[in-house]
Amino acid sequence: MKQMAALRGVLTDEEQDLICPIRYLHNPLQSSAPYLYQTHLSFPSTYLNFRNLNDPTFSTFSTLEGSIPYCSSIPAAYESKYWRESIEAARTFVHLLATDKDMADIEIRDGLTLRKIAQHELRPGFKHRCMRATAYMYPFCVEPRKLEILAVLMVMQFLFDEDKCEGADEKQVPVLVADFLRRLEDPAVTVNKSRTALQAYLDSIISDIHGGGGETGNGGAEVYLEMRKTFTYLRPRAPITSIGDYLEFRRENVSAGFVFAGIKFSLASNVDIHQPLLERFMTWAADHLAITNDLYSYAKEMRAFRNGTCPDLINIVAILEKLLSLPNQSSALEITYALLLQREQWMFEELKKFEASGCLDEGTWMFLRGVWACLSGNTLYSMTCERYGGEAARIAENRDFVPPVNGPPDMGKRP
Numbered sequence: 001m002k003q004m005a006a007l008r009g010v011l012t013d014e015e016q017d018l019i020c021p022i023r024y025l026h027n028p029l030q031s032s033a034p035y036l037y038q039t040h041l042s043f044p045s046t047y048l049n050f051r052n053l054n055d056p057t058f059s060t061f062s063t064l065e066g067s068i069p070y071c072s073s074i075p076a077a078y079e080s081k082y083w084r085e086s087i088e089a090a091r092t093f094v095h096l097l098a099t100d101k102d103m104a105d106i107e108i109r110d111g112l113t114l115r116k117i118a119q120h121e122l123r124p125g126f127k128h129r130c131m132r133a134t135a136y137m138y139p140f141c142v143e144p145r146k147l148e149i150l151a152v153l154m155v156m157q158f159l160f161d162e163d164k165c166e167g168a169d170e171k172q173v174p175v176l177v178a179d180f181l182r183r184l185e186d187p188a189v190t191v192n193k194s195r196t197a198l199q200a201y202l203d204s205i206i207s208d209i210h211g212g213g214g215e216t217g218n219g220g221a222e223v224y225l226e227m228r229k230t231f232t233y234l235r236p237r238a239p240i241t242s243i244g245d246y247l248e249f250r251r252e253n254v255s256a257g258f259v260f261a262g263i264k265f266s267l268a269s270n271v272d273i274h275q276p277l278l279e280r281f282m283t284w285a286a287d288h289l290a291i292t293n294d295l296y297s298y299a300k301e302m303r304a305f306r307n308g309t310c311p312d313l314i315n316i317v318a319i320l321e322k323l324l325s326l327p328n329q330s331s332a333l334e335i336t337y338a339l340l341l342q343r344e345q346w347m348f349e350e351l352k353k354f355e356a357s358g359c360l361d362e363g364t365w366m367f368l369r370g371v372w373a374c375l376s377g378n379t380l381y382s383m384t385c386e387r388y389g390g391e392a393a394r395i396a397e398n399r400d401f402v403p404p405v406n407g408p409p410d411m412g413k414r415p
């Protein structure tokens with residue numbers, strides 16, 4: 001497979017052959033911010049090796065070693081080596097969606113049908129879009145089937161997220177989702193019905209979510225509960241007047257609860273992810289998921305807002321620009337990046353406190369390590385998917401990463 005010079009330092013040539021190919025690198029910043037630099041916040045080493053780091057089930061990215069537009073201080077991200085299985089499961093689901101006789105022609109709005117959404121997602125290059133996220137966000141997943149399940153649920157969320165243009169267009173829950181949720185609620189609902197291939201595929205997913213228990217962990221029940229919440233919280237209930245209000249809304253809106261349940265599920269864990277000791281850490285982790293998405297998707301959402309395809313701009317960059325009276329977008333993007341680095345520092349200090357006090361059990365540490373990897377994985381996904389940067393972010397082969405003309409000369413690393 002061809003090697004990309006832009007990934008030099010991040011992966012060896014050998015490792016580049018093992019990963020889902022990277023062909024896009026999106027730099028969300030528009031200016032250099034020398035006062036912001038990455039500080040290498042490694043997960044506490046005492047607890048790093050519960051599973052062997054040479055574990056053959058994932059690849060490791062040295063995210064701070066190259067010159068990629070990676071906006072985080074977490075020095076490692078990972079990709080499950082089951083990435084092919086997860087992309088294939090997501091692709092199968094979207095293909096069934098595009099061809100299903102009962103579902104495909106249901107109109108969502110203004111002539112937009114499920115078939116059109118699905119066909120659009122299946123166009124060439126699908127592995128460079130949302131389907132690549134799952135293997136980055138749940139890299140320590142213990143078995144391919146669990147990753148496949150997460151991949152299908154994630155792609156479903158991404159597709160409807162696209163449709164509601166990231167939170168702007170509140171409307172009825174699409175028929176497919178309503179049907180899926182009914183099935184989640186009561187798998188027996190389908191027993192006496194003739195089923196389409198799509199419904200049969202979803203039923204097998206549901207049955208395997210519910211199947212988790214005992215030694216395979218009890219995360220399936222939480223994935224199910226959180227999945228039900230995913231299709232609500234589309235827009236703020238009241239005008240946003242503070243960053244705190246916005247983040248409170250956005251933690252729900254970004255489906256952080258689903259992501260955390262998914263991490264637990266991927267690890268086949270029985271950990272209590274709502275234990276009070278973890279509350280602050282998990283709140284900041286949810287902020288991180290939301291702010292990372294806002295940072296990397298800002299340019300795309302701003303374009304959609306300006307050209308009228310999306311009626312609102314629900315993004316922290318716009319909120320910060322207004323609430324802090326910042327002079328322009330590029331300074332608001334810098335402050336957004338600063339908020340991310342700040343959350344990471346707070347979480348890191350919390351991890352050090354946990355380490356010093358010895359108050360957490362092994363299962364909880366495994367989960368936290370999964371969360372830490374999920375945050376860097378979400379950053380890696382946001383940076384490498386075509387979804388946010390478009391063709392402008394495509395890497396020129398055999399060249400180092402070159403930021404956009406008006407972009408920063410570097411990512412603000414300490415000289």
Ligand SMILES: [Mg+2]
Nearest residue numbers: 166293294297
């Ligand atoms: Mg967004």
